[in-house]
Amino acid sequence: RDAYMRTRALHRLKKAITDFRATTCARTAMRPSSLHLSCRSRTFSSSRRLPMRQPKRLVRTESRGGRCRDSNGARDEEAGPRKDWSETIKGVTGDHVHASHLIPEDMRVPTENVFDSPRKKRPVAVVFAYVGNDFKGNTQNVLLPRGSTVDDVIEDAIFNAGGILLPNYRSKGLQRLKWSRSSRTDKGVSSLFTVVGLRMETPVRAHGGGSENESETSDGSNGNGSGSNSSLSKEEIDAEAKELIVEKINQHLPTDAVKAFACFKATKSFDARRAAISRTYEYLLPLKCLRDNKSGELEVFREALKTFEGAHPFHNYTKRGLYGAGKGNNSNRGRGKRNRKNDVITEDDGLEETSSEEGSGDEGAKVTTTTSVVSEEEKHLPKRIETSGKHTYWLLEKDVEDLVHIMHYRRIHEFTCSKEPEIIDGFESCPFVRVKVYGESFMLHQIRKMIATAVLVALDSEETPTMPLSFIKASLCRPCRVVTPLAPPLTLFLTGAEFMSFRKTQHGTASREEAVRSLTISDDTKNDIDRFRRERLYPKLAESFGSKEWDLFIEALQKFEPTREEYLTIVKQYESYDESRQARAKEKAVAAGEQTALKEKEKGKKTHNIVSSSSSS
Secondary structure, eight states: OHHHHHHHHHHHHHHHHHHHHHHHHHHSSOOGGGEEEEOOEEEOOOSSOOEEEOOOEEEEOOBTTBOOBOTTSOBOGGGOOOOOTTSEETTEESTTSOGGGSOOTTOOOOOSSOOOSSEEEEEEEEEEEEOGGGSSOSSOOTTSOTTSSHHHHHHHHHHHTTOSOGGGTTOGGGGGGTOEESOOOOTTOEEEEEEEEEEEEEETTGGGOOSTTOOBOTTSOBTTSSSSOTTSOTTTOOTTOIIIIIHHHHTTSOTTTEEEEEEEEOOTTOOHHHHEEEEEEEEEEEGGGGGGGTTSHHHHHHHHHHHTOEEEEOGGGSOGGGSSTTSBOSSSBTSOOEETTTTEEOSOOOSOGGGOOOOOOSOTTOOOOSSOOOOTTTSOOOOEEEOSSTTOEEESSOOTTSOOOGGGEEEEEEEEEOSSOEEETTEEEEEEEEEEEEESOOOTTHHHHHHHHHHHHHTOOSSSOOOOTTHHHHHTSTTEEOOOOOOOSTTEEEEEEEEOOSSOOTTSSOOHHHHTTOSOOOHHHHHHHHHHIIIIIHHHHHHHTTOTHHHHHHHHHHTOSSOHHHHHHHHHHHHHHHHHHHHHHHHHHHHHHHHHHHHHHHHHHHHHHHHHHHHHO
């Protein structure tokens, strides 16, 4: 027991020394390379003869690049000019870091309106809602001034509430907090249900906790399996920690733009992005984009949205080059380019991920191309049927430089539109239709491009021919390459997400059916979110109906290329391609059936021979 207690004490001491080292490097002019931990090992006398190490001592030694100080501690000028480490944000260096992200030297730990003591570091999942009109996305970006993104505002509020220690504050990519979010949103996109997972210093009494020394299992629950103090009833336990955590965080948030609603206790391995199995978005489309539904455009628009349902390759509805083999890694798959040295986002970082969401990008009325422009004389182009539209064609052979990867596939469960136009109180002159999309995950610009394409199809008529409805199925085919329009992000917002179960079942794992909607909020919290929607979100969205971006969007659709006849040419290629594909599928099915029948026949012969031999014997 003495050996075990001493080992535990050394682990705690090692963690404290590591935190002190990181803080010293970030807030002083000391080189990280000049700080080393030296230790000597010894064994102690015990019955088990377990090895034991002395505590690591923090000492100043020579730099790896050469001698920097003499025996008296004076700096050796021959070692070269000293690097200024004051321009550092926890390992991220360079001129590209905005000065507002640097930690001031006089910063102190907050003491007012903070969590109750004692506190314990726990993995939690916090539910937030925010109005994104004044933010440039929700992902941290050190290139922008502090407070430009939702992550900055939330981290500052949790730190001011005492939920983040100073050594872990403003870390590189929020890695020290194990920060994760259920979705990423673009500039101007809002959310009513974004779950942020992190390791936070929470009051011990939160979530029905008992003593400060309570133990946790690997799945995050307490030793008794219920995750709560046995002396408390279910009614006395605040599972959402509203009083002890949520209210304290909201005191430091601009609640008219960002607000916390619930805080759940999670497991140590909880990752909000990976745990989310589906997401639901809504988009408010002004009725003027559909010519006020004078000729039944709304019905055609609704039919076009239904065409997107199912599992398809949506390579024509995103920046295709961001997704594919070798694009990103498992933790940040296909979401922009990164500076490997400092891990700083050098391009707008959008979905994550296979769980990609609406990412950052261009303005609403801007039509972006999805392939890099390369001179046709400099490379050999595969055989294809071209059109007058730029980058719109049908491939007759594989293009190895522009492949459709498995990461381009997504599944949409439901894509609907309201039956009748709606209005917001106080903005009766701006009717709109509510578009709702429910799917597993979405790529960069995918939702806005699908809606803009459906609008383009709805505007197709004899007077103004545009894109035919039959072309949408062709665009969801691998050989098709087409540039699709992009709708403004002003009225897009996340409304909900479904998560896998936090905790394990008695058999060790949770089935998918049991896990859906496991992160369930109470009815009171739902009412609070609805109130935030009515009082904070809808007025901001209604104001955006008067933006000039909608007029630019409608104008861009009217000038969109190619012509309707060229679209129909690609549709014919798709029909022949689909017929040949179905014929190949039938041939494979027939061949598989014949092979199965042959195996059964051989099996019957063997059985007959065995029966004959046994009867003769």
